[in-house]
Amino acid sequence: MSDTEDPVVANRRRRLKLWIDTNCDGSQKLFIASTNDGERQINQGELSGLLRSKSFGEKRARALERQSRMPIGYLDANEISSFAHLPQITPEKESVKSGNWPFKKVTPERLTALRRNLGEQKFTDALNDMEEMLESTIIKWERRVETNIDKSAAA
Structure with a gap:
């Protein structure tokens, strides 16, 4: 099964897009700037890949949540609670x-x-x-x- 077919990864991509839309006024540039944690900053290519087809496993999801100050588990949260x-x-x-x-x-x-x-x-x-x-x-x-x-x- 490819990442794009995996429902968990598809949910992560949707949640990442939702985060960018609601916290960065839809601006990927603002989101990228917000991920600068002093050691690493996501770049445009990596972000585009995560939103489209790049591998988006649990380890990367948790690291991205920490980098961008999302609540831990945000990218995996079910939309219905x-x-x-x-x-x-x-x-x-x-x-x-x-x-x-x-x-x-x-x-x-x-x-x-x-x-x-x-x-x-x-x-x-x-x-x-x-x-x-x-x-x-x-x-x-x-x-x-x-x-x-x-x-x-x-x-």
């Missing part, structure tokens, strides 16, 4: 009543309506997508903080 442990999302929750709900555009009412309209399984899939995007956004902002700390330390 269980959210059964989450509390019901309702506007009556105490955090919402006390004004601790952190989002203005995504209200508990909208999520409740989405759950009702999608059904439990599709809503779980939607929550998984939301969590992936939120994780990527948090990592992007963490990098900005790190960059600002590095700049202020250099000054």
Whole structure:
């Protein structure tokens, strides 16, 4: 079986592309810059190969996750995970009543309506997508903080 036919490798390629799209505004150049760990930096040819047909084994996946500061296991994560442990999302929750709900555009009412309209399984899939995007956004902002700390330390 070739790498392109292997579902694990195909998932790694999809997840790598998702990471680049969400954390580097779709820019491979920005992603490459983000992989400079002081010892090694991925180059354009290697990245193109990983996204297309180059061998992409577990060892390379873990090394790339470390280099680019992805959560370990990110490239192998299944896109569907269980959210059964989450509390019901309702506007009556105490955090919402006390004004601790952190989002203005995504209200508990909208999520409740989405759950009702999608059904439990599709809503779980939607929550998984939301969590992936939120994780990527948090990592992007963490990098900005790190960059600002590095700049202020250099000054």
